[in-house]
Amino acid sequence: MPRLAAVVLGVLCLAAPAGASELVVWHAYHGAEAEGLGEWAAQWRQGHPGASVRLVEVPSEALTGKLASAIPRGHGPDVFIWAHEQLGAWVEAGLVAPLPAEVEREAIEVHLPGTVDPLVRDGRLYGLPLAFKSVALFRNTRLVPEAPATTDELIADAARWTDPDAGRFGLAYEIGAFYYEAPWLYGFGGGITDREGRLGLSGVANARALAFAADLQRRGLVPADANGALVTALFTSGRAAMVIQGPWFLADAAGSGIPFAISPLPVVSATGLPARPFLTIDAAFLSSHCGRPDEALALMRDLAGPAGARIRALRGRQPVTARAAYDDPRVAGDPALAAFREQLGLAVPMPSDPAMRALWEPAAFALRSTLRGDLDPATALAQAERKFRIFTRPPPPPADPLPFVFGVGGLALVGAFLAVRRARRVRLGAAIWAHRTDYLYLVPAALGVLALLVVPFVVGAAVSFAAHTGGGEFSFVGFRNFVSILSSRDFGITEPESFYYTLGVTVLWTVLNVGLHLALGIALALVLREPWVRLRGLWRVLLIVPWAVPNYITALIWKGMFHRQLGAINAVLGWFGIEPVGWFDRFSTAFAANLATNVWLGFPFMMVVTLGALQTIPRDVEEAAAIDGAGAWTRFWRITLPMIKPSLVPAVVLGSVWTFNMFNVIYLVSGGDPEGRTEILISQAYRWAFSRQEQYGYAAAYAVLIFGILLGFDRLTRRFTRTEAGAR
């Protein structure tokens, strides 16, 4: 609830024009970190009576998007706080202003070594560091009194406590997330950049690191498919001896009452190199559209500097970057902060290269297929690297827009000519004039449709002929996006990223869903109609509930139910002695999980439509058929179904379109797992736009193709129903 209020407040604040004397700071902190920030702001206001600062909490998932849309239009904050990893994209898009050289010199003195460098791009400093974040090893000191120094010790300690049958694990971490794999990559001597700093994945060392993780899981030392919630639950209930977690876990760990200690990740025994986690730096950035950069800079320096850092360390328990804060005995005496500071020396700053965003997906796929044993690590990494290269390929060369302009212009002219001719034939002008008041009432709706539907559609369609070249710039590429998609140039036809594979999955998805929706909906409606059903109204309401709950909530619930360790479904299977199923490990089961979720979401609609349709058909027609000799089955197929069909056809068309584009379920339940094999066209388009280098043009082309397919489908069903009506 307070979170919702914060969002609403945030939106209101975004809409309100910033007061002249006010500096606006956006951040995504909550909990203790937000309190620390608030306390600092209060103190700063006291010291600066003339100027004031306003903190705006923006939900973390929305912050970067809002920055990109608000700052170029001059609406954004003066200062914003976020992790450094987006810096490359911001610099490219011109959202952040570089800081003066003297501030850079000062920063290097004030902050811990290694915390300023990540904020430098192309030789210039773009932000002031606030806190550093990396994972480290948390251990339950009752079970593991001494911190393991090497991975061999780690494995030995873990093995002692591991008992999968009792649900006990020596070590728990989000093993399927690439972020948590990074320490092993570096520990085995690999990494994600080559000597020139170019991103990449393949290499013997990385393959060994993946094999190491797979081995941990295979030996049962680490639970498979663990997410953050499971890791937390295992450690706080004493069922995991050690976990790999970051400072965000401190509150949970402390709250559980389990005695714990934090130490840096161990040295990899095979190489003698330390396992080095990714480092991210929370920093304050100066908006490139800030009206009063000097005041804003003073504010940033105060926030990042010793005074601000001390408050944030004490109140917010942040691992702050300012050295001076550690002079305070209370900060210096905090063993957690000390441990993370130790780990800092061994952490690798996350690259802030914009291409990094395209690395996560293939890297995660490679990691997970290795963990499952589907692919050997080297092959998996080679495949991932190939996909990463495709995702980060340069945009197609600009095309000459002239023939295109002529083509579109010509089509528009022909269209306009036909429209005018038609309008004249039906005397449109006269008709409108004669009913001008009636048409006047339509104007608001027409404007709404224009603004909310037509304009976005036209813009989207236009984008499909362009390539996003970074930083909000587009170049015209003609039909190249479409050609690339439809020729499946980059991917084999059976690869999950290929248009045809995804189309196949989408069609299968739609057909099975709508089929099951219909079958279940009709069956339930028929049962509800039976005279022996008691409490009919209650059943009806209960059966509509799945539909009434917002679908993303349902999707998240089902996602949880399919979880390998925590999910209700595996728990139920367990009662019957069935081994836990890794639902998202195979296409068939992942698809089935998506299907089950969406069938649950979709059948009430068909049921309601069928119930309505059944009301309109007289009971005695069915009775006549019963007397004529038709059994229940024949009666349904030959009498009832044909009679309700006219009401069902529009519902089926609608349901098909919804299902075809049911992004939420795919994205939230399987998330495309395994390896993107369960993506449908719309979620694939999303991936191209948002997790593969912002290929907006390419994604828009997908959207246009989806639109074309659905339009064709609609035409087809219409013709089909029309000929059927005509045959009568």
Add this chain to the structure above:
Amino acid sequence: MPPPTLPPLPLRPAAPAPNIGSDMATVELRGVCKSYGAVHVVRGVDLAIADGEFLVLVGPSGCGKSTVLRMIAGLEEVTEGELRIGDRDVRGVVPRDRDIAMVFQSYALYPHMTVRENLAFGLRVRKFPKEDIATRVQEVAAVLELDLLLDRLPKELSGGQRQRVAMGRAMVRRPKAFLFDEPLSNLDAALRSQMRVEIKRLHRELGATMVYVTHDQVEAMTLADRIALLHQGTLQQVGRPDELYDRPANTFVAGFIGSPAMNLLDGTLGGDRDTPVVCAADAVIPVLADGLPADLAAGARVRLGVRPHDLALADAGAASPAVGFRGTVEVVEPLGWEVHLHVRGEFGTLTARLERSVLPAPFGAGQPVRLVVDPSKVHLFDGESGRRLEAGSPGRV
């Protein structure tokens, strides 16, 4: 399994075949009850319908006629009692296996099928050979004059045509028994009387058992071999139409059958053993002595029934002026050949149906009249139970 073959469809009067064994299309109800929860809709109906009989079930709206019919059809379960079709107990037998056909008040045609498909449906689901079905549909269509409408949808037909399709659909299968639930009530008067004749002819030609529900007594009287009169879920009387008319078993039957309805007045038995009279207020009506139960004593409370057309105007100067109903004309309803008079007196009100020619020249409301009735035409009913009183019946129950 060889395809089933159709029984012949005797559309011309067939030679009377001896009805034997399971071909007997008798319908028998024994103590049949139907209740919906605590609502008792049919209470213990006993009815035996003979093979080939045309039985009409009449009664006021809501008396349970449709319910009885639907129980015979198998669309409703029998709550209590026994139901047999032929020599088979059909409780628990689904409608399709009862070998009956039903014509609904709403016709219940299949709206998405053509007339041809509607007619053929019952045969197709029973898997008769295609050629047989086509021939049979043609035959029936010819009989009902539907030939030219076979490829239309029900919505493209008039009410009467739909009614004929509904009849045809029942006929094609040549079932043991036909059930009709007010099949004519949606037609206009002219069409109704025409269809009445059609149905009568059909019954003669098919020779099938028919159970026909109506609340229209003209249909009941004209069509029925026997009428069963139902009131509040109980049978009041079963018999030939003339029996119900001439000797109604109780005041309800008396009031229900005949139009205008029989006049019913409260009275007491008077006079002596040989010349009994019934006194209703100041009216003294002689009745037949041998029409009375032996043990009925003078002073007994009775209900007196007189059909409107059995009343006659008494001449002003005629003998025994004390006899008859004395009153004033309230309303005169001229109906062409006949006239209905509504007369009010101390006994209450009476309707009389008279030939116009018997009325004196100036005649209108306010006119004092005396109405008399032939003692043999007087119906007497028990004052409390309403049961018919006649020789041989007990005077008191």
